[in-house]
Amino acid sequence: MDPFTLLIQRTESEKRFEDILLALRELQVTNPERREYVDGIIERLQVNTEPDIPAAQLEINNFAFQIPEFSIQDIAARPNYRPMTYNTHWKEENGRVFYNEALLTAAYEDENVVAARAREEAANRPNPPNAEELERTYQRALNQQATINAVACRVPPVWTLIQRKDLNDTRAEDSWLQYADDKHKHVNWYDTLRTIQTMGAYLGYTELHYRRLLDRFVSYFASNIAPVARRMPYVEC
Numbered sequence: 001m002d003p004f005t006l007l008i009q010r011t012e013s014e015k016r017f018e019d020i021l022l023a024l025r026e027l028q029v030t031n032p033e034r035r036e037y038v039d040g041i042i043e044r045l046q047v048n049t050e051p052d053i054p055a056a057q058l059e060i061n062n063f064a065f066q067i068p069e070f071s072i073q074d075i076a077a078r079p080n081y082r083p084m085t086y087n088t089h090w091k092e093e094n095g096r097v098f099y100n101e102a103l104l105t106a107a108y109e110d111e112n113v114v115a116a117r118a119r120e121e122a123a124n125r126p127n128p129p130n131a132e133e134l135e136r137t138y139q140r141a142l143n144q145q146a147t148i149n150a151v152a153c154r155v156p157p158v159w160t161l162i163q164r165k166d167l168n169d170t171r172a173e174d175s176w177l178q179y180a181d182d183k184h185k186h187v188n189w190y191d192t193l194r195t196i197q198t199m200g201a202y203l204g205y206t207e208l209h210y211r212r213l214l215d216r217f218v219s220y221f222a223s224n225i226a227p228v229a230r231r232m233p234y235v236e237c
Helices: 003-026 032-046 055-062 072-076 111-123 131-153 170-174 189-203 207-221 223-231
Strands: 090-093 096-100 159-161
Touching (some): 072 096, 111 131, 170 207, 189 207, 207 223
Antiparallel strands (some): 090 096, 096 159
C-alpha cells in the first residue's frame, strides 16, 4: 500500500489508541484490585508502542514542505528596499519572485527620504538655519545618499527566492500527480508528495499554497481520508 495512505491509517489508529488510553485512565474504579487490573492494562498498552515504520513511510514522517523566509511585503518594508525598483531590489521570472540579497546589509536608502530627514533634523535644532541653508542641507544629503546608492548598485546582485505572490496554477499542479496505475485512477501519494515538495520549493510556495493544493488533491482522489489529512501539519517553517 502507498506509504502516504499507510501514514493516514496509522494517524487514525494512533488517535483511537490515545482515546482508549484516556478512557481507561478516566474509569471510576474504586475497587483496589480492579484498579490495579486496569492500571496493568494501561501499562502493557504503553510498552513497545513505537511502531515498526517502513523506511518510505518514515521518510514522509520526517520531511516537510519548506517556504522561503521572506515575502515581497517583508522586503518592501525595509528602508534599504524602498522604493522597490524592479531589477534593482526585486525581479520576477516565470512566476518565481526574487529579491536582491546583496542590498540587505547595504547602506542603500531612498535619497529623497534621507534628504528630507536631514532637512527636518536641521529645522528642528534650537537655532535652525534659514530657508536657503535648509535647502543646501537637503541637496547635500541628497547627493551624498545618491552616491552611496550608486556604489551599492554596482555590486553584483544576489537573487534569492522569496515567497510566491501569485495564486496556485492548478493546471501546472495537476501535472505533478504521479499515478500508481495506467488508467490514472489511483494516486501514488509518496511520489506525488515528493514532486510537490520539489516543485513547491522551486516556486516559493507558502503554507497557503500547499494547503490549497493538497486539499484539492486529497478531496478529489481520497475524500475518505480528507478530514484526517487536513489535521496533519503541512509545513515546517
